[in-house]
Amino acid sequence: MSHPLIAALEKHGPLTDEEKDVLRQISSRVVSFAPKSEIASEGTLQSESKLLIEGFAIRHVHLEDGDRHISALHIPGDFVDLISFLLKKMDHGVAALTPCKVALVAHSDLLEVTRRYPFLTRAFWLLTLVDAATTRQWLTGLGRKSARQRLAHFLCEMHCRMEAIGMARDESFELPVTQEELGDAQGLTTVHVNRTLQELRADGLIRSSGRTIVISDLQALREEAEFDPAYLHLHQQLER
């Protein structure tokens, strides 16, 4: 299996052997996290950024009344808190949703990489920009779209991102997210998520068994969601 970070960055332009070696070196320390455990807790200072190698993670913020909002779902290859390299103190938390393997990339190593490798620096920058673009799409959904459109958009996005890392096949992919977690991400009650997913199923747009989602009619689902994958910038090429 190719290195998830190398695979993620190579989508934006070929890397030299030296660049690949340095990426392997800085991400060689891998640790495991149990489901529900915090990978980087809200409010803590970080001295390393975490690269998700295996498993699913979320970004979340907790409110005083016990509610929480999930602002991102991370999949293998995502550099889940690259921003802590510069921002240090976590203004949100990152938690494991499933068993996760995470590479710890020391900020001191990132400082050295950004000093010596301008192309990698721009590639890291691009990753944070795509994160922000994705957040803008989620905000647009939360602010302006119906429950049905929001959930349809989320499923289209996950399909697209999972396909890009080779984890979707025949419009089918694993989505180990509970309906409660979906509600926390899309600003909906669990019962509303439940009835909306049932409607998407009844209308022949999706099927699901257990944690596997099958998109039965991708084009119709994308139209409903007003989904255009351009914001994911999956193939944006960087100048060397």
Next chain:
Amino acid sequence: MPIYRFHVPTGVDPEPVELPHDDAAWSEAVTLCGEMLRDVDGNLPSPTGWLFEVFDASGGRIIEIEVRAQRHGAAPEQQGD
């Protein structure tokens, strides 16, 4: 946790759901009502009579929320787009 069954005025009813207590079911029902009202994006037919109900595990109705909407005046049948 006790199981509750929600009945909604339009579309599909959710599957029965586990919630910690009746207060949580009330909160869920009120929020659901708001979410469904928001989902129509201003295009609520006139007249509209919506009834949300929640039943406990023994089938007893523990919550009822009614939304009644009626336009009055020159063109009550006219709806937003």
